[in-house]
Amino acid sequence: xxxxxxxxxxxxxxxxEIETGTSLQPKFDSDGLIAAVVTDFETGEVLMxxxxxxxxxxxxxxxxxxxxxxxxxxxxxxxxxTSGQVQKVQEIRTDCDQDAIWLKVSVxxxxxxxxxxFRSCFFRKxxxxxxxxxxxxxxxxxxxxxxxxxxxxx
Amino acid sequence: xxxxxxxxxxxxxxxxEIETGTSLQPKFDSDGLIAAVVTDFETGEVLMxxxxxxxxxxxxxxxxxxxxxxxxxxxxxxxxxTSGQVQKVQEIRTDCDQDAIWLKVSVxxxxxxxxxxFRSCFFRKxxxxxxxxxxxxxxxxxxxxxxxxxxxxx
Numbered sequence: 001x002x003x004x005x006x007x008x009x010x011x012x013x014x015x016x017e018i019e020t021g022t023s024l025q026p027k028f029d030s031d032g033l034i035a036a037v038v039t040d041f042e043t044g045e046v047l048m049x050x051x052x053x054x055x056x057x058x059x060x061x062x063x064x065x066x067x068x069x070x071x072x073x074x075x076x077x078x079x080x081x082t083s084g085q086v087q088k089v090q091e092i093r094t095d096c097d098q099d100a101i102w103l104k105v106s107v108x109x110x111x112x113x114x115x116x117x118f119r120s121c122f123f124r125k126x127x128x129x130x131x132x133x134x135x136x137x138x139x140x141x142x143x144x145x146x147x148x149x150x151x152x153x154x
Numbered sequence: 155x156x157x158x159x160x161x162x163x164x165x166x167x168x169x170x171e172i173e174t175g176t177s178l179q180p181k182f183d184s185d186g187l188i189a190a191v192v193t194d195f196e197t198g199e200v201l202m203x204x205x206x207x208x209x210x211x212x213x214x215x216x217x218x219x220x221x222x223x224x225x226x227x228x229x230x231x232x233x234x235x236t237s238g239q240v241q242k243v244q245e246i247r248t249d250c251d252q253d254a255i256w257l258k259v260s261v262x263x264x265x266x267x268x269x270x271x272f273r274s275c276f277f278r279k280x281x282x283x284x285x286x287x288x289x290x291x292x293x294x295x296x297x298x299x300x301x302x303x304x305x306x307x308x
Binding site: 021023035044048092100114116122124136137139 | 199
């Protein structure tokens with residue numbers, strides 16, 4: 001996988017500086033994207049995984065609200081633009097390789113994150129039963145909202 | 155980005171079943187990989203982001219210990235194989251699109267996850283100062299271990 005940098009951020013330098021230094025030198029993949037894990041600032045729950053290009057990462061750092069690049073729609077996506085589920089960024093971190101981002105956020109609006117109505121997109125656990133069967137089991141009691149109320153019948 | 159499925163898992167069916175159903179139908183990217191967020195089962199802290207191919211995901215589900223595909227080395231990677239920092243999986247989740255995995259783990263050995271010695275790979279926060287300067291600031295007081303003791307001077 002070819003890794004790319006962006007003129008919006010410092011050019012990636014030596015390994016030691018990237019891994020333990022103080023300079024932000026994010027690594028974008030061959031599609032120009034970096035993975036962003038989003039957790040709830042209060043509960044620590046993982047809410048979603050999104051992808052940012054350099055401009056979306058810059059907007060997120062500059063505005064304190066989360067921006068992504070939608071891989072399916074191939075466009076900038078300010079989370080909450082339609083739903084009101086804006087992510088107020090409380091803290092941003094990066095990892096040792098600087099090829100991933102962790103956002104701790106407070107969710108505005110109805111407080112949910114998932115487009116099918118649940119609080120977290122990770123509302124199902126993967127369970128392997130004794131007979132070898134693998135099943136997804138819901139971990140949230142119910143939906144926070146009805147997606148039809150926000151997105152209509154699409 | 156072309157998305158692929160794997161014969162190791164159910165073929166991806168209709169959107170509704172993928173998003174809200176009980177059947178595991180993971181989506182792998184054009185490199186055959188799915189992102190896996192790893193959090194500490196006790197503290198909820200995000201420890202790392204890894205990537206799994208279908209076989210690594212299957213091994214993780216089957217064995218209860220985390221397996222990944224190393225993008226840099228292009229090989230299977232059982233976390234902790236060298237370091238002893240084995241990840242005992244307490245829960246696995248997937249998200250609405252089934253294109254991401256969340257592992258809640260207990261870390262064995264010295265309890266650290268990061269190859270540069272810290273507990274979490276996300277040991278630096280991104281801070282934007284009032285003058286516009288962006289800086290990485292450490293969030294962990296110190297290293298859990300000295301990587302030289304495990305990996306030598308490489």
